[in-house]
Structures are given as C-alpha cells and as structure tokens.
Amino acid sequence: MKSKILVLFVLFVCSSFVKPLPFNIHKELEEAQRIVKGTILSYDTENIIIKFQNKTTNKIDSAVVAGGLLNESSKEIDNKVSVRNKLTLSGKLPAIGEEVLMVISDKNYVRLFAYEKKDYYRFWTPIMAGSLSIFHFESPALPIFPNDSYYNVGDGRCFDGCLYPIDQIELRQ
Secondary structure, three states: HHHHHHHHHHHHHHHHHHOOOEEHHHHHHHHEEEEEEEEEEEOOOOOOOEEEEEEOOOOEEEOOOEEOOOOOOOOHHHOOOOOOOOOOOOOOOOOOOOEEEEEEOOEEEEEEEEEEOEEEEEEEEOOOOOOOOOEEEOOEEEEOOOOOOOOEEEEEEEOOEEEEEEEHOOOEO
C-alpha cells in the first residue's frame, strides 16, 4: 500500500513540473515535407493513422497522427472561448468531415493542423503534452486571441497556437 502511494506521489510531483511543448511556426512551415489542405475522412486509432482527401490532388492520402478526437469542429470550439471558458485545441484531432490544413513532417507525422479563420489559418498541434503547447512566432503571424492574456503570453509567444496569413502559406504535395 505504501509503495502505491509513493508511486502516485512521484507521478504527481513529476507532472507538476511539465513544461509547455514549444513550437516555432516559421520553422515548422519551413521544415515540413508536405503542407496539404484536406478533408478528414477517418481515423484508425489502433495504428494512429489519419485518412484524408487531398483537396489539391483529390486523392485519398494518409499520415501518422496522435491526439484526442473532437466531436465538433475546431472552429466551433474556438468560437466558444470566453473569459470563463478557456478551451484549447492542443492535443486534439479535427472532427471527421472537417477541412483543415496539415503540416506533415518528413517521417509522415502530422505536426500541425489549421483551419481557416477569415484571412488566416488558425494553427494548433495534435501532439499531446502534459501541458499546453506554446507557439513562438514573429510577423506575419499573430496570437490567436490578441486581447486575452491567458492565450497571448506576449513577446511573440502564444498558448495553443497562432494565426498565420493564408496568402503566406505555400502548399507542398
């Protein structure tokens, strides 16, 4: 019994010091093997594979992804954010049927998702961390909620994602 309590205590203490997962939006876009716009078709949760229809080639494609499934679109979740309701997309996967931009690494892992928000893509990461993700950015990127000190850390840092102008993103197949 004492050993179980000790193990739980150690796990609690270790998780208390988890730092946010850092992302540099410019580096992620620059190093991506593929930047693809697609519609989410399905998830194979056993093999952590996402299937999507590539909007440029119209072909069915796949990539490796990990995260929690959303039961509503990422836009709807962001629209529910308020002073009292701090929702995040970090560690979450877009809903089936949702059209998103995917930033895919050379190892075929989805590093970032984004949906269109007016003239910008709203980026977030599906990668789960013990804490929120923190995005480092500079112009032309912007914080997701500029007037909200919870998300906008300042000094070119923002929790849970950032905005990037749509016309500044070059798709790569």
